[in-house]
Structures are given as C-alpha cells and as structure tokens.
Amino acid sequence: MREISKHPVLSFERGKRIKFLFEGSPVTAYQGETVAMALYRNGIDVFSESPKLHRPRGMFCAIGKCSSCMMRVNGVPNVRTCILPVREGMTVERQKGLGEKPSKAVKYPPPVIREEKVAIVGSGPAGLSAAITLAENGVAPLIIEQNPRLGGQLIKQTHKFFGSERENAGKRGIDIASEMIESVKKAGVEFYLNSTAFGFYEGKTLGVFAENKLLKIRSKYFIFATGAAEKMIPFEGNDLPGVFGAGAAQTMMNVYGIKPGENVLMVGAGNVGLIVSYQMLQAGINVKAVIEAAPKIGGYFVHAAKIRRFGVPIYTSTTIKKAIGERRVEKAVIVSLNKKFEEIPGTEKALDVDTICLATGLIPSVSLLAQSGVRMKYVSALGGYVPLRNKYLRTSLPNVYVAGDITGIEEASTAILEGEIAAYSILSDMGKDVEKELSDAISELSELRSGPFGAKIVFGMKEVQYE
Amino acid sequence: MSDYLKTGYLKNEDVEFPKSDSLRGRMVAVTECVQEIPCNPCAESCPVNAISMSGINGVPRVDFSRCIGCGNCVAVCPGLAMFLVGIKEGKGVVSVPYEMLPLPEKGSEVFLLNRKGERTGKGVVSGIRKTDKSRNSVIVTVEFENRELLKSVRNIEVIK
Numbered sequence: 001m002r003e004i005s006k007h008p009v010l011s012f013e014r015g016k017r018i019k020f021l022f023e024g025s026p027v028t029a030y031q032g033e034t035v036a037m038a039l040y041r042n043g044i045d046v047f048s049e050s051p052k053l054h055r056p057r058g059m060f061c062a063i064g065k066c067s068s069c070m071m072r073v074n075g076v077p078n079v080r081t082c083i084l085p086v087r088e089g090m091t092v093e094r095q096k097g098l099g100e101k102p103s104k105a106v107k108y109p110p111p112v113i114r115e116e117k118v119a120i121v122g123s124g125p126a127g128l129s130a131a132i133t134l135a136e137n138g139v140a141p142l143i144i145e146q147n148p149r150l151g152g153q154l155i156k157q158t159h160k161f162f163g164s165e166r167e168n169a170g171k172r173g174i175d176i177a178s179e180m181i182e183s184v185k186k187a188g189v190e191f192y193l194n195s196t197a198f199g200f201y202e203g204k205t206l207g208v209f210a211e212n213k214l215l216k217i218r219s220k221y222f223i224f225a226t227g228a229a230e231k232m233i234p235f236e237g238n239d240l241p242g243v244f245g246a247g248a249a250q251t252m253m254n255v256y257g258i259k260p261g262e263n264v265l266m267v268g269a270g271n272v273g274l275i276v277s278y279q280m281l282q283a284g285i286n287v288k289a290v291i292e293a294a295p296k297i298g299g300y301f302v303h304a305a306k307i308r309r310f311g312v313p314i315y316t317s318t319t320i321k322k323a324i325g326e327r328r329v330e331k332a333v334i335v336s337l338n339k340k341f342e343e344i345p346g347t348e349k350a351l352d353v354d355t356i357c358l359a360t361g362l363i364p365s366v367s368l369l370a371q372s373g374v375r376m377k378y379v380s381a382l383g384g385y386v387p388l389r390n391k392y393l394r395t396s397l398p399n400v401y402v403a404g405d406i407t408g409i410e411e412a413s414t415a416i417l418e419g420e421i422a423a424y425s426i427l428s429d430m431g432k433d434v435e436k437e438l439s440d441a442i443s444e445l446s447e448l449r450s451g452p453f454g455a456k457i458v459f460g461m462k463e464v465q466y467e
Numbered sequence: 468m469s470d471y472l473k474t475g476y477l478k479n480e481d482v483e484f485p486k487s488d489s490l491r492g493r494m495v496a497v498t499e500c501v502q503e504i505p506c507n508p509c510a511e512s513c514p515v516n517a518i519s520m521s522g523i524n525g526v527p528r529v530d531f532s533r534c535i536g537c538g539n540c541v542a543v544c545p546g547l548a549m550f551l552v553g554i555k556e557g558k559g560v561v562s563v564p565y566e567m568l569p570l571p572e573k574g575s576e577v578f579l580l581n582r583k584g585e586r587t588g589k590g591v592v593s594g595i596r597k598t599d600k601s602r603n604s605v606i607v608t609v610e611f612e613n614r615e616l617l618k619s620v621r622n623i624e625v626i627k
Contacts, residue, residue, distance in 0.1 A: 006568055169507065170512070170544075282567060300546065
C-alpha cells in the first residue's frame with residue numbers, strides 16, 4: 001500500500017470512498033483526491049504510452065504544469081489527471097500516443113463573461129497575498145486557480161519557514177497557507193478552482209476553462225502569479241514512471257498522504273532536494289542518496305545537516321547516468337563528475353531505488369504573458385524567460401502585474417511580499433493612498449534579498465528591471 | 468571551517484562550544500547555523516537576549532554566560548540547528564529537535580547519533596517536550612555517561 005498512515009507533522013483527512021472505472025475495472029478513490037493520485041495510490045504507475053516507441057509514461061509534476069499525466073477521461077483525450085478531481089463513476093483510460101478524438105463532439109454552454117477590477121491568476125503565496133492586500137483595501141479581486149485547492153505549493157511545505165520573526169518565520173508553510181486561505185475566504189474573495197487560464201488576449205481578456213464551461217474574464221488589472229514548473233534533465237530512461245519532480249513527490253506525500261516510493265534517489269542538493277528528502281524521511285521513506293552535480297551543496301547547509309544526521313549520504317560532483325526498469329524505475333545508475341562536469345569513466349554505481357526525484361531547478365511559468373506580448377528576457381539567474389517589470393512589478397503592459405516565481409525562482413516569503421507589492425501598486429494606480437505600505441514592502445523585500453543567498457536574484461533583477 | 472558544504476555536516480571544531488566547567492548543573496544553547504541566511508527567530512525568541520545577530524542575514528552567536536537554557540530557540544529554529552547541552556549529576560545532557568515517528572518514550576534507551584547519523588553510544592531519554600513554539604516539533608532530551616559525546620550527539624534513534 002502506498003498510503004501514509006502516520007505522520008509526525010500532518011494528519012490526513014480522507015474523504016468518503018467513491019468508485020470509478022480504470023481500463024474497465026473499478027478503482028476505489030477518496031473524494032477530494034485527483035484521478036492521478038487515486039490511480040497511483042492503487043499501485044497504477046503507467047498512465048499513457050508514448051506516441052512512437054510506445055514507452056510507458058506516468059506523472060511527473062503533479063500540479064498541472066507538465067502534461068505527463070494526460071489520459072482519456074470520459075472519452076476525452078489529453079486530460080491532465082493530476083489536477084482533475086475524481087468523480088463517482090467516471091471512466092479513465094490509458095492514453096495511447098497523442099490521443100484520439102472523442103467519438104462525438106462535446107457540447108459546452110456559451111461562455112460566461114465577467115467584468116472585473118482585478119483578476120489574479122494563481123493562488124499560491126503570491127496570488128493569495130495580493131488578494132488579501134486588495135481585499136483589505138476595499139478592492140475585491142477574482143482568483144483563477146487550476147488546481148483543486150487554493151494555496152499553490154504552500155500547502156505541501158511542512159517545514160518551518162526562514163525569514164523574519166515579524167513575518168512568518170518559524171511557522172510551517174502549511175500553517176501559513178491555512179491562515180492566508182482563511183483570510184481570503186473571510187474577506188469574501190471570489191475564486192474559481194479547477195480552472196485553467198489558457199489564453200490572454202491583448203492584455204485585456206483572459207480565457208479560462210472552468211470545469212466544463214468557458215469564462216471570458218475582462219479586467220482592468222491583472223496579476224499573474226502562475227508560479228513555476230519543475231525541470232526535467234536529460235538522461236537515459238528519464239521518461240520511466242517513477243521519475244518525478246521532487247515537488248511532485250512532495251504533493252503526493254504532504255497533500256494526499258501517498259508514498260511516491262519506498263527507496264528514493266534525490267537528484268539535486270539545492271533547498272528543494274534537501275527539504276523534500278527530509279520530508280521523505282518523515283513519511284517513512286528510505287532516501288538512498290542525494291546527489292549533486294556541482295562540487296558543493298547548493299541549498300542551505302542546515303537543510304543538509306538535517307538529513308545527514310539521519311545517515312542520508314550526499315554525494316557532490318555526482319550526477320545521474322540512467323534510470324533502469326521495465327514499467328517503472330527499478331534501478332538508478334549514478335556517476336562521478338570531474339571539475340569540468342564530465343563523467344569519470346569507471347565511477348558508475350547502481351542504486352536499488354524504485355523512485356528518482358529531480359530537484360534540478362524550476363522554470364517560471366510565463367507562457368500566458370509571452371503569448372500576450374509582454375516583453376520578456378531570458379535570465380539564467382532567474383530560471384529562464386521572465387517578464388520585464390519595474391520595481392512596482394508592473395510589466396510592459398501597464399495594467400499587467402506579476403508576483404512570485406513567475407518573476408524569477410525564489411521562495412514563498414519573497415513571493416508573499418511580491419504579492420503585496422503588486423497589489424499596493426494597483427491600489428496606488430487606482431488613486432488610493434498606500435504609498436507608505438508600498439515602499440515598506442519594497443524595502444522589506446530588498447532586506448530579505450540582501451544576504452549571499454539573495455545575491456543571484458538581485459543580480460538577475462538588474463537584467464529585467466526598468467524604471 | 469571544515470568543508471561542510473561538501474560533506475553536509477560540521478566537525479566539532481567548527482562549532483563554538485561553551486567551556487565544560489560552565490555547563491555543570493545547567494543547559495546552554497549551541498548554534499550550528501553557520502551561513503548568512505535571512506532568518507532571525509532564534510534571536511527574537513530569546514527571553515534574555517543571549518543570541519546576537521548583525522541584521523537578518525547575520526550568523527547567530529550565543530552568549531553562553533547569559534543563556535538560561537530555556538530551549539525557545541531550539542523549538543523555533545526552522546533549520547533545526549539549535550541544540551542544548553549541559554552536565555547534570557556528572558552526566559552529559561543534550562536536547563535535540565525531533566520531528567520523526569515513532570517518538571521515544573521517556574525513560575527509554577535510545578541510540579545516540581552524531582552529525583553523520585552514526586551510532587556513537589546509548590543514552591536515556593530524560594525529557595520530551597512539546598511547546599507552542601515548536602508547532603509539532605518535539606524537543607527530546609537525552610542523558611549519557613560519556614561526556615565526550617556532548618560535542619557530537621545531535622540526533623537520536625529509537626531502539627526497536
């Protein structure tokens with residue numbers, strides 16, 4: 001069984017049991033979980049087969065970003081099952097290749113048109129903090145969220161946060177998430193869950209597919225807080241089921257109470273790799289090793305120390321060479337690297353693992369902005385293409401603002417501050433007197449970034465900031 | 468400083484440690500937070516201002532003479548990098564933050580682990596403390612005969 005029964009930090013509230021059909025056979029699920037999670041919990045790893053070589057494929061990111069989990073649901077192909085809540089009686093089939101069209105056309109009702117003052121895309125720490133700030137100042141925003149829950153990736157952060165005691169430091173991410181979600185609900189902010197923004201037209205209209213209906217959202221202002229997606233790295237067998245983004249493993253464990261595997265290789269010793277490894281230990285999973293291509297641990301040393309004192313080895317100057325397995329990962333081969341990051345022949349080592357987690361970086365989710373013509377720039381220090389913006393987080397489209405990882409890969413504390421900044425900027429543009437709050441948030445953000453770990457971001461920011 | 472970013476652990480000589488004479492009959496906080504990261508709950512939670520930092524990115528330093536061993540910093544530190552050490556009736560005493568299951572029982576014997584997770588001896592659990600500050604993390608206190616281990620015991624393992 002892949003279910004986590006006891007956890008030192010979390011208690012899992014599982015919904016009532018329901019049934020759906022997978023490949024014609026009934027599968028039991030808990031109400032409130034997604035199709036992908038229900039399948040995985042029941043020991044089903046293979047969700048589709050690749051178009052040309054018919055290789056088995058499973059989920060990778062678990063938060064609706066990567067499309068690796070696409071299946072045929074109720075006859076409709078290309079459905080992202082990782083964010084689709086399971087429903088009694090639905091039929092789910094493995095998708096073969098690119099999928100076949102439904103036998104009869106699916107009819108949808110005419111689009112719903114909404115006129116808003118501020119629309120926020122994404123309800124992670126940045127989106128929520130923007131919504132709270134706006135609502136506190138008398139402006140009711142509309143939130144669009146593609147996942148079944150509010151909170152973005154904050155709802156799986158079981159570790160205590162760093163930062164300033166005045167803000168949220170020492171609190172667990174999950175508790176910060178609950179508080180923020182409660183504030184948003186208390187303020188009566190309206191939100192759509194299970195709703196994917198698929199297009200942004202002329203900086204004015206957002207197209208949203210909201211559970212079998214189409215929304216056209218016209219808004220005076222937009223805040224894009226779409227977060228980031230986990231990176232895949234090239235190695236033989238990287239498409240095998242059992243190769244997950246580290247964040248996906250975290251979603252499985254900490255949101256749904258499911259073990260991604262029993263024996264894990266973690267690739268990457270940045271903060272994500274180190275923190276998720278520790279959380280795996282808490283879930284009763286054996287972390288065989290953490291490997292890091294660079295000669296040094298990239299994350300905070302204290303996170304490394306937390307897993308080392310449980311005996312988890314960290315191998316620096318080491319990378320993954322291949323994943324081996326038939327229908328899922330059965331082994332991983334790792335190899336040492338020299339100073340030029342070249343493999344050293346003869347140093348290969350096979351590890352008996354059923355799961356490989358990639359914590360090899362994130363890419364800002366910028367596609368909606370790029371499509372609508374917001375000016376973008378590739379900045380390696382920020383994780384990829386990011387929108388140009390000023391210090392008030394306004395992009396090259398004057399009514400479009402950004403906050404959180406979409407501006408460059410950082411973490412929740414800075415995302416929360418960016419959400420506030422974007423919201424205060426809009427409030428200020430609307431003529432409200434929030435100059436002090438705005439400048440306070442800006443200076444607090446620069447203080448958080450002033451240490452050596454913020455240097456990379458500050459360096460990257462110079463590339464994309466305009467006056 | 469040792470090559471801790473390669474190995475993932477500090478060596479005894481990397482850690483500022485109080486004189487063992489000063490530990491008799493009391494507990495004192497030691498910090499194993501050695502990087503400049505933006506974080507200050509340890510200093511903010513100290514009731515006697517024994518932890519100093521040069522700004523939010525500063526590295527914390529404990530004034531051992533001021534520290535009253537209350538353990539607030541151990542409970543609140545997000546990096547689980549604060550510990551208490553002391554000497555009680557000739558025995559070594561260490562308090563560590565602990566967030567795993569199963570929890571040890573008070574009075575039970577546990578393995579003592581060093582910073583690499585190696586078993587270096589056995590000790591007896593003399594206290595298990597849950598505080599509001601700790602938000603589900605527990606502070607486990609162990610006592611052991613070999614006082615040499617005060618500098619290196621940083622984790623425990625429940626004996627099954």
